[in-house]
Amino acid sequence: MTAIDTTILVAYFLFILGFGAFFGKYATTTKDFFFGGQRFSWWLIAMSCASMVVGSYSFVKYSAVAYEFGFSSTQSYLNDWTLIPLWLFGWFPIIYYSRVQSIPEYMERRFGPVTRIVITVLLLVYMIGYIGINFFTLGIALNGLIPWSIFGWAVIIAVITAVYVTFGGQTSVIMTDLVQGFLLIFAGFFLFFLGIHYLGGFDVFWNALPPDHKTAFSPLTEPPDFAAVGIFWQDGVANTAAFYFLNQGLIMRFLAVRSEADGRRAVFTVVLLLMPLTAFAVSNAGWLGTALVKVGLIQDLQPRDVFIRVTQFLCNPGIFGFIIAALIAALMSTVDALINAVSAIVVNDVWRPYIRPKAPDRHYLKVARYASILASIVGLALVPVYMQFDSIYSAHAAFTAAITPPLVSVILLGFLWKRFTARAAVATMVGGTIAIAFSFFVPDVIIPFAHGVAAGGLHHHAFKFMRALYGLVMSVGIGVAVSLLDRKALARDLRGLTVSPRVDLMRLFKGSEPNLRKGKPVLVTIRPVDEEGVVRMSAEDADRMAADPGDHIYVSDSRWWLGGLKSVHAVMTDADGGKPGMAEVGRDLLKQGLLDPKRPLRISKIL
Amino acid sequence: MHGSDASFWYQYLVGSLIFGYGMYLGFRNHDWSFHKNERGEFILLVLIMLGYMAVQGFFQFLGPRL
Incomplete structure (x- = not known):
């Protein structure tokens, strides 16, 4: 580590700290703190989702896999398309229009309070352990690059992340993730460019790869820890479903989006563009490692050291510091979402319902900030525990493997099948977890689901990937069986909580008939008025927007690149006068949206 | 068939069933209409799936020969 690398790293830390903390002024309510005021554009949400997917371990892990297996290392990132229609047409409209604030809240509304308590405990244990x-x-990865204390690295990163999340909440998370997402993708591509340049051209790289490293998939049933069928069920189905349907951080991102249409655009961008880019960015050090060994530039390269050694080999001072900054960016953009998500669950599912109901919003905002700090401290306190007791680290991995399939099954059955009952939900969680825990001791129960993949280890190390299919089948089986046998299911109002025609969900959300006529945004100059919540427009502008009084509208600064940072949702109160291109807007709304009345504003109809 | 060729077909056959169920929900929730506003999204989703299939298929079947 040279002086220039250190300078780059320190500059990066200071920039992220300042940049993240700057957005503290945008978090004045819990709605701002958790959902960024529900005002952001699709491209900000898309980039922040992509950077959330890439964790601190991703570069190290996928480079190792890429070194061992070649291009098939990307298959874990390229299978999200299977579940996207289900998310897009089933789950997303439900969470967007029902305005649930957390997964446990959805569980209570769908099944009742017992399910909410169980899910709250499981999610908190999972997320804090994951922080x-x-x-x-990250401490391990950095320790390999710059030998210093693992805990020391963790402390630095934890302090920086905790500071900006505590100040700015979701807005800081989304804005810093935009920067960090660009950085980590760019760094991945830049490393590849350096490697190709060093090797002497793309042809040398391509010809150095063995033919079986050029296929998109690994063999179907071997090796046990990278068989394609295992990757499909564990990564492609169970983990992808957990990410899109169960991840509190992701749900909060999509509740921070300004409209359902923007949420849809964001997920299209993630699947179409950002997942392939990140797959390439995190894997290519492994492919370069294979080529560098083949041409004799690196000797004796072990898979787990690939990312570190290739980076050290290819990077000059300065660039090395930049790549390390990207590695840290990958961590921060994952952990900040987790800290914010833990805080949301503590406030919405523990503090507000059980400890201090009906307190003023500023009280909950203060609790949210304390919860962010506490989540960072507890996560940090786990680092020495993981360092000393490998079994604790393994236990968290086993815990995650055990709870993911039952929780995913409860969510999927919950919104897809009205007949799925509260008792069946509890039975699925308890029974599914027991079935998976049982497989840790008797792995042979997985054999009928293993497609011929070998166990590859003992106890919870056996059938690491195929356990997901076993867990899903058992959990869904229990859920369906108990639902069918449960004749005393309580009649519960499930409107808006299960898959329904989109227009019905919109109607519930709006409280009246949604306006689906297609209009265009209008650019207006503003006359501030003292009446609360008022947006009064000319009949011509309302006509252009295809909006009627009572419709939900979105008022934003006209500069698109702000991504909705200065904007507010409102209801159009009148369309009965005034000049075209002029609108009267309540001062309270202008303040809420941090809008400058001297600038022209863009107003569009939502529904 | 090469071991990993089977993986390609497995993912696209089983994956298409899950994908197809999601699309079915989409059509059902839009009252089976192909309204102009949403038609583009349905088509884009299918194109994304076919795009993935084309790129992964290219590397899977032609990569080792190039």
Whole structure:
């Protein structure tokens, strides 16, 4: 580590700290703190989702896999398309229009309070443990590059992340993730460019790869820890479903989007563009490693060291510091979402319902900030525990493997099948977890689901990937069986909580008939008025927007590149006068949206 | 068939069933209409799936020969 690398790293830390903390002024309510005021554009949400996917371990892990297996290392990132229609047409409209604030809240509304308590406990244990794992794995990766204390690295990163999340909440998370997402993708591509340049051209690289490293998939049933069928069920189905349907951080991102249409655009961008780019960015050090060994430039390269050694080999001082900054960006953009998500669950599912109901919003905002700090401290405190007791680290991995399939099954059955009952949900969670825990001791129960993949280890190390299919089948089986046997299912109002025609969900959300006529946004100059919540427009502008009084509208600064940072949702109160190109807007709305009345504003109809 | 060729077909056959169910929900929730506003999204989703299939298929079947 040279002086220039250190300077780059320190500059990066200071920039992220300042940039993240700057957005503290945008978090004045819990709605701002958790959902960024529900005002952001699709491209900000898309980039922040992509950077959330890439954790601190991703570069190290996928480079190792890429070194061992070649291009098939990307298959874990390229299978999200299977579940996207289900998410897009089933789950997303439900969470967007029902305005649930957390997964446990959805569980209570769908099944009742018992399910909410169970899910709250499981999610908190999982997420706080995962914060610790991210700090721990980054400490290990950095320790390999710059030998210093693993815990020391974790402390630095934890302090920076905790500071900006505590100040700015979701807005800081989304804005810093935009920068960090660009950085980590760019760094991945830049490393590849350096490698190709060093090797002497793309042809040398391509010809150095063995033919079986050029296929998109690994063999179907071997090796046990990278068989394609295992990757499909564990990564492609169970983990992808957990990410899109169960991840509190992701749900909060999509509740921060300004409209359902923007949420859809964001997910299209993630699947179409950003997932392939990140797959390439995190894997290519492994492919370069294979080529560098083949042409004799690096000797004796072990898979787990690939990312570190290839980076050290290819990067000059300065660039090396930049790549390390990207590695840290990958961590921060994952951990900040987790910290914010833990805080949301503590406030919405523990503090507000059980400890201090009906307190003023500023009280909950203060609790949210304390919860962010506490989540960072507890996550950090787990680092020495993981360092000392490998079994604890393994236990968290086993815990995650055990709870993911039952939780995913409960969510999927919950919104897809009205007949799925509260008792069946509890039975699925408890029974599914027991079935998976049982497979840790008797792995042979997985054999009928293993497609011929070998166990590849003992106890919870056996059938690491095929356990997901076993867990899903058992959990869904229990859920369906108990639902069918449960004749005393309570009649519960499930409107808006299960898959329904989109227009019905919109009607519930709006409280009246949604306006689906297609209009265009209008650019207006503003006359501030003292009446609360008022947006009064000319009949001509309302006509152009295809909006009627009572319709939900979105008022934003006209500069698109702000991504909705200065904007507010409102209801159009009148369309009965005034000049075209002019609108009267309540001062309270202008303040809420941090809008400058001297600038022209863009107003569009939402529904 | 090469071991990993089977993986390609497995993912696209089983994956298409899950994908197809999601699309079915989409059509059902839009009252089976192909309204102009949403038609583009349905088509784009199918194109994304076919795009993935084309790129992964290219590397899977032609990569080792190039």
